[in-house]
Amino acid sequence: MQLKYLNIVAIGGGHGLGKVLNTFADLGANLTGIVATTDNGGSTGRLRENNQTIAWGDLRNCITHLAQSQLGSKLLNYRFDGGELDKHCLGNLIFFALEQLDVKPVEIMEIVRRLLKIESKLYPMTEQPTDLIGRFANQQIHGEVAIDNQNDMPDSLSLVDNVTAPSRALRAIFNANVVLLGPGSFLTSVMPALLVDDIYRAISESNAKVIFIDNLGVEHGTCQNTSLQSRLDWLQQLRPEMVIDGILSGADANDEGKVELKQAKPVTHIRAELSDAEVYYRHDEKKLRQALTELISSICHPH
Incomplete structure (x- = not known):
C-alpha cells in the first residue's frame, strides 16, 4: 500500500507520539499530530501552577x-x-511567553513549524487550560501526576473543564483515512484528547480507520496490572461510539490471546516484533512503519 496517498492523524503524548511522528515524517502535510495538554508535572507543571496556560511539554x-x-x-x-x-525547558518558556503576548496556541505551533521547516501539522488537543480528574471508588484524584501515582485503574476519567478542540484539529480528523492512538501512557497520553467531546465525536463520525498501538513495555503506576483487553474494554466503556478497527502490539505482548471488542465491526489485530535493538520498550521506527503499513492495508483493503 502507498502510504503517501493517505492522510494520517496521530493522537497521544510526548515520547510515544513523537516516535510515530518521526516514523511518518516523510508524509509531510498528510501527517497531523494532536497532542495532550493536561500534564501538570516538571517544567510544564511549574508554569501551570500560577498561570492559566496549557501544558506545553508534550507539544x-x-x-x-x-x-x-x-x-x-x-x-x-x-x-x-x-x-x-x-x-x-527553554521551549516551554518560549511558547508560554508567546501565549502571554496573546498568540493562540495553534498559531504558536504554526510559527514554530515554519521556523523549523516542518511540513507536518501539530495541534494541541485544546487551546484552553484543563486538567484530568480520575474517580477511584469514593474519591476524586486531580491532575496527571497524582493519577499516575495510583496503583489501580480509575472507575472513570474526565477533564475538569468543558473544553473545545481547535477547528483545524477537527478538520484534520474528518479528512483522515487513518487515526492512530498511542503508543504512550494510556490514561495520561492517549486518553486526554479522547476526553474532548469534539474530538471524540469527530473520530466517531469520520470515515477514518482507528488503530490502537499498544506499548511494548509494562506501564508504571495506574496501568501496571492491566491487560490490553482490559484497557480497550475500559476505553470502550468510556467512549462507546468509537470503533477500533485495528490493534498493533508487540510479538511477546501479554495480551492473553485473542482480543475481542464489543462493537459491530470485527477488529484486526497484528502482533509483530517491534522493539528497538537498544531499548526493548521503545518502538523501532522501521519495524513500526512496516507493521502499520501491513495493518492499514489489511483494514483499508481487506481480501
Whole structure:
C-alpha cells in the first residue's frame, strides 16, 4: 500500500507520539499530530501552577521530533541547570511567553513549524487550560501526576473543564483515512484528547480507520496490572461510539490471546516484533512503519 496517498492523524503524548511522528515524517502535510495538554508535572507543571496556560511539554517534545534543524531541536529542548530557571525547558518558556503576548496556541505551533521547516501539522488537543480528574471508588484524584501515582485503574476519567478542540484539529480528523492512538501512557497520553467531546465525536463520525498501538513495555503506576483487553474494554466503556478497527502490539505482548471488542465491526489485530535493538520498550521506527503499513492495508483493503 502507498502510504503517501493517505492522510494520517496521530493522537497521544510526548515520547510515544513523537516516535510515530518521526516514523511518518516523510508524509509531510498528510501527517497531523494532536497532542495532550493536561500534564501538570516538571517544567510544564511549574508554569501551570500560577498561570492559566496549557501544558506545553508534550507539544515541545513532538515538534522537536519533526524539526529539520538539529540546532533548533536542541534549543527548544535546552534545560536550565541551577538558579530560578532550574530544570525549565527553554521551549516551554518560549511558547508560554508567546501565549502571554496573546498568540493562540495553534498559531504558536504554526510559527514554530515554519521556523523549523516542518511540513507536518501539530495541534494541541485544546487551546484552553484543563486538567484530568480520575474517580477511584469514593474519591476524586486531580491532575496527571497524582493519577499516575495510583496503583489501580480509575472507575472513570474526565477533564475538569468543558473544553473545545481547535477547528483545524477537527478538520484534520474528518479528512483522515487513518487515526492512530498511542503508543504512550494510556490514561495520561492517549486518553486526554479522547476526553474532548469534539474530538471524540469527530473520530466517531469520520470515515477514518482507528488503530490502537499498544506499548511494548509494562506501564508504571495506574496501568501496571492491566491487560490490553482490559484497557480497550475500559476505553470502550468510556467512549462507546468509537470503533477500533485495528490493534498493533508487540510479538511477546501479554495480551492473553485473542482480543475481542464489543462493537459491530470485527477488529484486526497484528502482533509483530517491534522493539528497538537498544531499548526493548521503545518502538523501532522501521519495524513500526512496516507493521502499520501491513495493518492499514489489511483494514483499508481487506481480501
